[in-house]
Amino acid sequence: MINPRIIEFIRSRWPEAVPEVETGTTGDAPGEAYVPLRPNDWNEIARQLRDDPALKLDSLQCITGVDLGPEANLEIRYNLHSMEHRHHGEIRIEVPKETPELPSVAAVWDIADWFEREVYDMYGIRFSGHPNLMRILLPDDWEGWPLRKDYEEPETYHGIVVPKVKTGWE
């Protein structure tokens, strides 16, 4: 597993970046180990993760936004992969719900452009430095951030009434 090496790598260069939480596990399920990070310096860290010859995480597989709950933060999970070394790792960054902002990595991995737009579209997380932060799947005039747990459907959309009675849907 590569994650302890990522933690070591980041700690040696940015001692402040990795918060002191229990690292290396995701809980009791057979999931993947992960690296928690603070949002500062994320852009520079990402660049070095990509370029370091021992890690060479040149492929960003996926960015997943998560709403951790009504009283908790939003979280962004990055799944990284190295085509050369065939290893992978996961980075998690929490941002507060009131000011959800973190640096964009669109300049590091090209695909981050679209992935970040999708996360912005669904969670309203602002990626500073993103070249074109617009909604991607929803219409541009959509209001609210649908995948947040406290999202409420609009009554109408362009005069079309959104049906509220949902009996028989389940």
Next chain:
Amino acid sequence: MGIVHGEEMVLNIGPQHPSTHGVLRLHVRTDGEIISHIEPVIGYLHRCFEKHCENLSYEQVIPFTDRCDYIASMNNNFGYVVAMEELLGIQVPERVEYIRVIMAELNRIASHLVALGTYGLDVGAFTPFLYMFRDRERILDLFELTCGARLLYNYMWVGGLSHDLPVGFVEATYRFLDDFEPNLNEYHELLMYNKIFIERTADVGILPPDVAISYGVTGPNLRGSGVSWDLRKDEPYSIYDRLDFEIPVGTGQMGTVGDCWDRYWVRAQEMAESVKILRQALKDLPAEGDVHEALPRKVRPPKGSIYKRTESPRGDLAYYIISDGKPVPFRLKMRSPAFTALSVLSEIASGWMISDVIAILGSLDIVLGEIDR
């Protein structure tokens, strides 16, 4: 003589256009016939898949995965159930694993037949399309025989399958494979090695490997660029580690590595490899085993999360599932390979003619249902 720049014109291709393979709009800036920039506008088919999943039990998600990549529903089911079983820690019977691989590979052939047939249409060859759909029809018949559905199967369940194989399925599949293998060569003669087709696709839309990796392009598109990366081989799931098959990668036979022709060629070779896999799986298929034996009475994974990747016909299809111990997913994210493939379009199509853009888009083999989710 330098390049004369005229006034730029904005052209909309789609959202309703036969060559966009679904409801996709391409916002194209052109200088005469030359493309200077393309902005794909997506989301026309957005149906809140991920939001829906947070309100459905884990079993109810499966029919929704069918509808994401509707050309290769079996592979979508497969990815989801593999992820769920790892999260739950379920071991499924051997027979189930073999049947799943058989279905996944049949669906891979069917999906590639659609990809290659419609690609022929895109570049002006009508006949191969009809031939390929004839063979795809036989695969759909096999699926219909098995589970009653022709397109959206809901066949693979968490811990098992909806039905066991029907009587005569193995023989019918062998008959199909025996007929299909010689047909494959005929298609190659007809289209892949056709002079006109080569002229249209070789050296067009070159996708260099480093660009492909940076854009997260996977599957046949990445392998067309000469990178050997196939999850069936590199991170084997199910029983793929027991099967013997090759990973074809593009070599630039007709032009440059990573051109449209290479991507076509990789898909064509993959069909032959799938036939090889199918023959092995059918031969080793265990006779005993109950497909409902390992079905959990209640699907309720422990707290935790999983990111599981599988190889769909379009590339790395991954599910990120987060469970909080309740019977509905806390969060379910689908990483769609067609989404990443489409994002690279502007990069590789800029500088080409409008007619080449159709050829390049077709060679990426996108499915809008999966992009928009």
